[in-house]
Amino acid sequence: MDTQRNSEFLEILKKRLTAQRLYHSICVAEQAKRLAGIFGADREKAYTAGLVHDIMRYEPPEKMIELIESDSQTLAPYEKGITVTLHAQAGEVFLRKELGVTDSEILSAVRYHTTGRENMTLLEKVIYAADLTSEDRNYPDVNEVRLLAEKDLDAAVLRGLSFTIEDNAARCRPIHLDTVRAFNFLAWERKEKMEIKEILKNAVKVLDSKKAENITALKITDLTVVADYFIIATGTSSTHIRALADEVEDALSKAGVKPGHTEGRTTGWILLDYGALVIHIFTADQREHFNLEHLWADAETVDISEMISE
Ligand SMILES: [Fe+2]
Numbered sequence: 001m002d003t004q005r006n007s008e009f010l011e012i013l014k015k016r017l018t019a020q021r022l023y024h025s026i027c028v029a030e031q032a033k034r035l036a037g038i039f040g041a042d043r044e045k046a047y048t049a050g051l052v053h054d055i056m057r058y059e060p061p062e063k064m065i066e067l068i069e070s071d072s073q074t075l076a077p078y079e080k081g082i083t084v085t086l087h088a089q090a091g092e093v094f095l096r097k098e099l100g101v102t103d104s105e106i107l108s109a110v111r112y113h114t115t116g117r118e119n120m121t122l123l124e125k126v127i128y129a130a131d132l133t134s135e136d137r138n139y140p141d142v143n144e145v146r147l148l149a150e151k152d153l154d155a156a157v158l159r160g161l162s163f164t165i166e167d168n169a170a171r172c173r174p175i176h177l178d179t180v181r182a183f184n185f186l187a188w189e190r191k192e193k194m195e196i197k198e199i200l201k202n203a204v205k206v207l208d209s210k211k212a213e214n215i216t217a218l219k220i221t222d223l224t225v226v227a228d229y230f231i232i233a234t235g236t237s238s239t240h241i242r243a244l245a246d247e248v249e250d251a252l253s254k255a256g257v258k259p260g261h262t263e264g265r266t267t268g269w270i271l272l273d274y275g276a277l278v279i280h281i282f283t284a285d286q287r288e289h290f291n292l293e294h295l296w297a298d299a300e301t302v303d304i305s306e307m308i309s310e
């Protein structure tokens with residue numbers, strides 16, 4: 001989107017928005033461009049989407065409903081009552097039908113800037129977070145959310161979504177389903193990512209505390225669909241490796257995680273399969289014999305020094 005087009009949008013916005021809302025739009029555009037730069041989204045698209053995101057903010061609800069329905073989109077009764085979300089949906093239709101915007105990334109970023117949605121695109125997240133953290137915003141913890149947005153875009157989006165959900169629930173107002181879906185998707189994705197790292201950390205700590213030797217963690221996400229991580233450890237005897245396996249299983253089950261299956265309790269190689277994480281506990285000779293590190297030589301070694309020294 002070129003500068004000329006942005007100037008045209010600005011002229012249109014001047015007629016449609018209050019001075020304060022126009023200032024907000026420019027601040028969101030600037031912040032969107034900045035965040036896009038940090039997270040690798042298209043900076044020009046981010047600027048344009050930020051600039052026009054509130055273009056329908058002052059349109060009367062009945063006009064917005066009419067416009068949306070004229071685009072063959074159906075609105076649930078509760079949606080017609082939430083004017084703050086209507087302006088985003090109507091904004092997308094207005095930009096597309098009245099102003100000839102064809103860029104689907106910009107359109108969807110405007111469409112979902114207040115509700116979010118399941119599996120948001122990068123630009124949608126950038127606009128959502130920019131609207132939350134633009135320079136003109138001054139809610140109590142805005143500085144904290146700004147710092148968060150620069151470091152962890154998903155966390156900032158989640159923060160905004162949870163605020164919307166809590167605030168609406170507290171006032172007994174309907175919560176848009178896209179907001180709930182956006183929240184569930186991001187919260188679940190995050191939980192899964194964090195969970196596997198927590199499990200790995202726990203297992204390494206237990207193995208270390210029970211005197212396992214040569215503990216190695218490998219990240220194999222990109223090499224196989226079998227698992228994301230391997231932990232390989234050595235025990236001093238077959239009794240020791242059984243004790244190590246029991247301790248790990250016990251500690252992880254207390255944390256609510258159980259292995260899908262286990263193998264080799266009577267051999268020198270015990271395997272505990274936690275899905276994304278597989279733990280291999282060997283006697284020294286069996287470890288040397290199977291040499292998993294050699295087989296998985298392309299895997300990335302995970303730094304476990306902090307897990308052990310903690
Ligand atoms: Fe808005």
Ligand SMILES: [Fe+2]
Pocket residue numbers: 024028053054131
């Ligand atoms: Fe806004």
